[in-house]
Amino acid sequence: MTDRDGTAPGLARLAGLIADETRATCLLALLDGRAWTAGELARHAGVAPSTLSEHLGRLVAGGLLAEERQGRHRYVRLADARIAHLVEDLAGQVAPQAAARRAPTLGASGARSAMARGRTCYDHLAGRLGIALTDALTGRGLLRQDTGFALTDAGLGWFDDVGIRLDRTSRRPLARPCLDWTERRPHLAGVAGAALCRHALDAGWCVRIGSQRAVKVTPEGERALSEALGIDPAALR
Amino acid sequence: MTDRDGTAPGLARLAGLIADETRATCLLALLDGRAWTAGELARHAGVAPSTLSEHLGRLVAGGLLAEERQGRHRYVRLADARIAHLVEDLAGQVAPQAAARRAPTLGASGARSAMARGRTCYDHLAGRLGIALTDALTGRGLLRQDTGFALTDAGLGWFDDVGIRLDRTSRRPLARPCLDWTERRPHLAGVAGAALCRHALDAGWCVRIGSQRAVKVTPEGERALSEALGIDPAALR
DNA sequence: CCGATGCTTCGGTGCCCGCCGAAGGATGGC
DNA sequence: GCCATCCTTCGGCGGGCACCGAAGCATCGG
16 A cells, blocks of 8 residues: 555665665765776775675675676676766765764875865766856856756757767756765756766866876866856866 | 765665665655654554664654654654655665566555555655646746756746745755656656645645545646646546 | 686674564553 | 553564685686
C-alpha cells in the first residue's frame, strides 16, 4: 500500500553503498571526474588493497562506479553525471556542519586555498572561479537564477558566439545548480556547465594543477574571461 | 589535502542514517509532508515500538527529522524541504530498477492507481496530476524546461493572476524539478510547486483521499484547471 | 623466461547495530 | 487516584560487514 514494497529496500541499499567512510572517501575523490586506479584509491583512503578491492566490487555492482580494465590496472570512475550529482548533493548537505568544524583546524592551507580558488567538480568548474562565472553569466542576463536555474535565450546565443556547442538532445538538463561547499552558493552545472569547463580547459583559459582537481586561471584565461564576461581578474586570485 | 578530512565521515554518517530499511521506510512515508506519531511509523514499518524509538532518536539527532511532543505522542516530520528533496532524489535513483521489478507483482492496485493519478510529494503535487500541471504550464510558456527548469516572466504573471503569492525572498528555488517515480518525468517542485499545491487544496481543486497522500481532483478542480491551464479533465482520470 | 607490480580471493577476527521483550516513566481519560 | 496508552531505556542476542594478511593470479618489464 505504501512505498515499503519496493522502494525502501532499494533506497536503503543505495544509501548503504555510501554509508561507509572508506567508500565515501572514494566517491568524493572520484568527484574530480577522472578515473582512478584501485591502488591510488587504496592509498588515498588509507586501507589495504584487498579491502578496497571489495569496496570497488560493491560500488560497481551497485551501479555507482563504472570500471575499465587496462592491463593490470583497474580504473574506476563515477558511473555517470547523475551519480556525481547525487554525491554532490549529499556532500552539500553535510558541509554546513563539517565546514564549521573544519575551518579552525585547517592544516595544509596551500592546497586547500588553491582548491577554494578554482577546481573541477565532476565535469564543471567550482570554487571562486565557478562562482565568478555563474555570477557573471547571471549579471549579463545570460543565466537566470531568480525563477529557477536556466539559461536565457541570450545565454544560448552567448554560448554559440563563444563557440561552445551545447548538446540539446541530452536528457540531462542544460543548466542545473550545484551547491559549492567552499562558497556555499550554487554554481553552474549540467550540460552547459560541463561544456564551459571543457572549453575553458581546451582553450587554455585554465589548467589543472598537480594531480588534484584544483585548476588555475592562465593569463590568457584572464584576458578571455574579462573580455567575454567582464570578470575582474583580481576576483580570481 | 583532500575531502577525507571532514566531508567523508559526515557523508558516510548521513548516508548511514538512510541505509537501513526501517528508517528508509519511515523517510519515504514522511515524504507526504505530514507529521506521523512514533506508533504509526512503528506499525507502518512493522517493527516494535522500542525499535522504532531508537531509529527516531537517530534520525532526529542527525537532523533529518524534526520532532514535536504533544502529550504522550511524539510527532515527527521531515526537518525541511531540503531533506525532502534529498530523499526524493535518492528514491528517484532507485526507481529505475525497483519499479521494473515491482510492476508485474502489484497487488493492491486500487490504492496504487489512486496514488499514480495524483498525490502529494512532500509539499507539492506529483503523479499524473503533477505531470499534467507541469506540462500545461510548460505548454503555455509559463515554465521553461528546455534550458533548465524555471518560471518565465509570463509564469510569474500567471501565478499572480490566479492569486497565488510566491515568496521571492526564500533561499529555496522558485522552480525546481522533482523526479516522479511513477511517471519517470520531472514535475514542478520548489516554492512555486508548494504554493500551487497549497492553493489547489485550499481552493478545493483537489482533496486528500483517506490517510495516505493520494489526492483526487474535484469537479470544481476540473473546471478550474481546464479554465486556468487548459487541462483536459479526462487526462486526470 | 623471471621477478616485480597490481589486483583479487579467502579465512579469520572483531565491532557495530538492528531487533526484541521486559520494565519503567509520562500523560490523559475516567 | 487508578488504569490504559504511548513512548523510552536497558540487556541480550544475532547477523552483517569492514578490516587485515597471506596466498594466488594476471600483466608488464627486463
